[in-house]
Every structure is written in C-alpha cells, then in structure tokens.
Amino acid sequence: MKRQANILMLGGAKRVSLARLLIEAGKRMGIEVNIFSSEIIKEVPIACVGTVVEGMRWSDPGIYDNLSATIRRHDIGIVLPFVDGAIEICSRLKEMHPEVFIPVSPYEVAHAMFDKVVAAELFERNGFAIPATYRKESCHFPAILKPREGSASKGIKIANNAEDLGTIPDIDNYLIQEYISNRDEYTVDCYVSTVSNRVLCAVPRLRISTSGGEVDRTITRRIPELIGCATMILEKLGLEGPVTIQFIHDKARDRYLLMEINPRLGGGVICSINAGAAIPEMILAEWLGREAAVCDDWRDNALMARYFSEVMFYEDENR
Structure with a gap:
C-alpha cells in the first residue's frame, strides 16, 4: 500500500x-x-x-x-x-x-x-570568521547597518562617516559591521x-x-x-x-x-x-x-x- x-x-x-x-x-x-x-x-x-x-x-x-x-x-x-x-x-x-x-x-x-546582534556574538564566541563588528562609539567607516530582526535585506543602511551614523534613529536596533564593497x-x-x-x-x-x-x-x-x-x-x-x-x-x-x-x-x-x-x-x-x-x-x-x-x-x- x-x-x-x-x-x-x-x-x-x-x-x-x-x-x-x-x-x-x-x-x-x-x-x-x-x-x-x-x-x-x-x-x-x-x-x-x-x-x-x-x-x-x-x-x-x-x-x-x-x-x-x-x-x-x-x-x-x-x-x-x-x-x-x-x-x-x-x-x-x-x-x-x-x-x-x-x-x-x-x-x-x-x-x-x-x-542579528545576538547571532553575531554567538558566531564570534565560536570563532567563526565574520566581518568586523562595531559599537556606535567606536565605529570604523564605511559601515553597514542591518536591523536586528530584519530579513530579505530590508532596512539596511550604509554609513560613510560619523555624520551619517548620527542621522540613524534607534541605532541600538541595528547590527553595525564593516562594509565590504x-x-x-x-x-x-x-x-x-x-x-x-x-x-x-x-x-x-x-x-x-x-x-x-x-x-x-x-x-x-x-x-x-x-x-x-x-x-x-x-x-x-x-x-x-x-x-x-x-x-x-x-x-x-x-x-x-x-x-x-x-x-x-x-x-x-x-x-x-x-x-x-x-x-x-x-x-x-x-x-x-x-x-x-x-x-x-x-x-x-x-x-x-x-x-x-x-x-x-x-x-x-x-x-
């Protein structure tokens, strides 16, 4: 059957x-x-x-x-x-x-x-190679900002300098990493x-x-x-x-x-x-x-x- x-x-x-x-x-x-x-x-x-x-x-x-x-x-x-x-x-x-x-x-x-922030921390603890991850106080540029709970590339922003970074509201809700063009x-x-x-x-x-x-x-x-x-x-x-x-x-x-x-x-x-x-x-x-x-x-x-x-x-x- x-x-x-x-x-x-x-x-x-x-x-x-x-x-x-x-x-x-x-x-x-x-x-x-x-x-x-x-x-x-x-x-x-x-x-x-x-x-x-x-x-x-x-x-x-x-x-x-x-x-x-x-x-x-x-x-x-x-x-x-x-x-x-x-x-x-x-x-x-x-x-x-x-x-x-x-x-x-x-x-x-x-x-x-x-x-994404929790995931990046998990990846780093396990020794996985990931892009450099920054805090807003010590960010290097250019940087890419991804919404913590975003998907399908929605809401992603690029910051080329500190001025760009300062224009982004609710920045704690983003993962900040080095931007690799x-x-x-x-x-x-x-x-x-x-x-x-x-x-x-x-x-x-x-x-x-x-x-x-x-x-x-x-x-x-x-x-x-x-x-x-x-x-x-x-x-x-x-x-x-x-x-x-x-x-x-x-x-x-x-x-x-x-x-x-x-x-x-x-x-x-x-x-x-x-x-x-x-x-x-x-x-x-x-x-x-x-x-x-x-x-x-x-x-x-x-x-x-x-x-x-x-x-x-x-x-x-x-x-």
Missing part, C-alpha cells in the same frame, strides 16, 4: 516549485505527498498545487492551538517553515507534537538566529540529518542577482573552502534539518566571512535541488525514520534563472 505524507508548509505561499519537487520526490519513493499551507489569505499561489488552510499571524497568542488543530484535522506528518517568523514556531511545535516530523533546530539556536555573495544550502546529525549536503551557490531580497539568478559553485566552513558551522552549533548559510567573499583580501544563518529552506534552494542535492528525498526518508544518504554528486555550475508565473482565482470557483 502506498504511503501518504501530508506536509504542512508555514509561510509557503509562493513556494510552488518546492512543493512540486516534494511531490515528485514522493512519487520516486512510492509516497503520495499532499501539500497543505497555513495562510492568512486563501488566494495565494500555493493553492495551485495544494490545500490552503486558515492560519494566523506568528505573533497571535492562538497560533499553537490553530496549528495543532490543523495537524489533527489533516493528519499532518511533516511541518516545514519557509519564513523566519515560522522557525521558532516550528521549534516549539516540535516539542508539542513529537509524532510529527518537524526538521528544525532546537529553539535556543533558532531564537539566536532571529536577532568588493565582494561576492554566496549561499550554502545544507541538510543535517535529524537521525545521525551528519551533514548530508552542503551546496554553495553564487548569488548573481536578487529581487525583493530573494535570489532570481544563481549558480552552484563547488568551493571546498566554503563547503568546509559550512560543515564546521553546522556541526559546532548543533543545527538540524534544512539550513541556509549566507557568506560573503571579500575579494580584496580573498576571505570568506559568515553573514547569517537561516535554519530553514531558502528560496533559492530550488537551484541546488535541481543540481542534484536530494533534499526533498532526505526530508521524506527521515520522516520514514530512515537514515538518508549523503549527497555530494551535485552538478557544479548549474545556473537557475527565475521568472514570474501567475495563478488566477475566480469568484465562482473554489480555486
């Missing part, structure tokens, strides 16, 4: 390509994958491949009751976060529902990654086994261009130094499941610096999966309680270029 995996996506409104890859991986493994997504509004693109269920904002006091009811009602077997606000929710949900496979890192780690940006798409804690894959890719903070053109790059850095970070911090690690390459000094860690699947992971990183299969295998295989035979220089696609909703139809 064919196994059935009901997957609940949190914040997965636009993750149609990834949903399709999960469904296709299920077919190869003899598993019927059904996609559900918790959303505040029903008319979102994921509706073209799955079922949209009524959700709440991550800050709503009733969020856990709402998600628990969804898990019971739809016999959910896997829960995956796709936005930063859903990561901590999943960490708590994992404790509440041990019968559900929720491949996320422990709450303490997930919580630290959501505050001559750089390349890399993402490493990773998966850490929840069964054995082994790093099953780490695929670097160059971020060529972005739109709205999300990559729209990216290419895989087999860079042993980056793979080694990512693996060391994953093991040292005890991260689990899918993890997205952001680095910059300081071209003037030829050094790779850790920028941030998102303990979830990133939007550009589609590139790594299509290059051969079997992350959907890893998720499904671990849901079955199996040890997933290490994947290192992904294709180098695999380029992904994105485009817009539309989903229509009509008044006289359910979808």
